[in-house]
Amino acid sequence: MTATAANPKPESTDPRRIALELYFLCVPLIALSAYLMDTRVMTWVIVGNLALRFLIIGRRADRIFLLIGVVAGGGNDLMSMLKGVYYYTPPSLLKEYGAPIPIWMLLYWGHIFVSFRQLFQLPVFQGEPPAGKPWAIDKRLIADIIVVVAFRIIIYNTVRNEPWPTIGFASVLLLRLLVIPPKKHEWLLIVAVMLLGPPFEAALIGFGLYVYFDPVLGGMPAWLLIYWIFAMPILLKGIFDRIEWGLARKQKNPARQ
Numbered sequence: 001m002t003a004t005a006a007n008p009k010p011e012s013t014d015p016r017r018i019a020l021e022l023y024f025l026c027v028p029l030i031a032l033s034a035y036l037m038d039t040r041v042m043t044w045v046i047v048g049n050l051a052l053r054f055l056i057i058g059r060r061a062d063r064i065f066l067l068i069g070v071v072a073g074g075g076n077d078l079m080s081m082l083k084g085v086y087y088y089t090p091p092s093l094l095k096e097y098g099a100p101i102p103i104w105m106l107l108y109w110g111h112i113f114v115s116f117r118q119l120f121q122l123p124v125f126q127g128e129p130p131a132g133k134p135w136a137i138d139k140r141l142i143a144d145i146i147v148v149v150a151f152r153i154i155i156y157n158t159v160r161n162e163p164w165p166t167i168g169f170a171s172v173l174l175l176r177l178l179v180i181p182p183k184k185h186e187w188l189l190i191v192a193v194m195l196l197g198p199p200f201e202a203a204l205i206g207f208g209l210y211v212y213f214d215p216v217l218g219g220m221p222a223w224l225l226i227y228w229i230f231a232m233p234i235l236l237k238g239i240f241d242r243i244e245w246g247l248a249r250k251q252k253n254p255a256r257q
Contacts, residue, residue: 008251012122020053020057021118022115025111028046029207036090036209039092053111053114061247064247068110069109069111073106073110077101078101084159089210124188125185125188127183144234147172151227155223193233201224205220206218
């Protein structure tokens with residue numbers, strides 16, 4: 001199935017935008033090397049860098065994906081803090097409210113999600129349009145929700161009992177890949193994300209931003225590397241694709257908005 005008048009294709013991105021996105025994403029890494037424990041400076045760095053990024057390479061609806069990152073990334077951080085999965089080292093203005101997360105990290109999560117949006121929209125990673133409505137409940141959506149729930153249950157209950165979280169994550173992910181095998185463009189995205197994502201997280205850990213238990217590579221535990229295979233190239237890509245196709249339809253038919 002290809003894009004049609006009823007299924008207009010979402011806007012693609014290009015390698016130049018990806019290169020600029022990586023540049024803006026890495027600016028805070030440089031700041032971390034000197035201002036890790038200075039929340040005020042890091043907040044201004046994140047805000048200024050993000051504003052410049054939106055001015056130079058901002059795309060339609062980027063704010064939607066930024067908000068998703070703030071809510072989903074920040075929410076995951078909060079639950080992970082409460083469950084002891086990892087912990088941040090910088091001081092947090094939100095600690096007195098039960099959220100020991102640097103406030104600037106919430107915006108940085110938004111930036112990270114917007115950056116993944118750029119990567120996902122490279123033509124080589126774009127798949128077929130949905131057969132029906134973008135948010136129709138299908139086996140992929142159901143399977144991915146089940147995996148997310150299973151991962152959360154496993155990590156919250158076994159995080160300090162290796163190798164059980166790694167075995168659990170590997171088993172659940174393998175079952176998901178067998179039930180719905182990735183297509184060629186999805187395998188390519190998995191490879192690209194694994195080449196970019198874990199090294200970037202290892203850099204954040206290396207600068208001392210946060211700490212995991214039982215690290216095996218670059219400060220990361222084995223289960224986290226398995227999580228990377230699913231979280232961004234499968235789960236987040238599937239959600240973002242639904243949003244992209246929905247936005248493309250609304251843009252094509254503004255009277256229905």
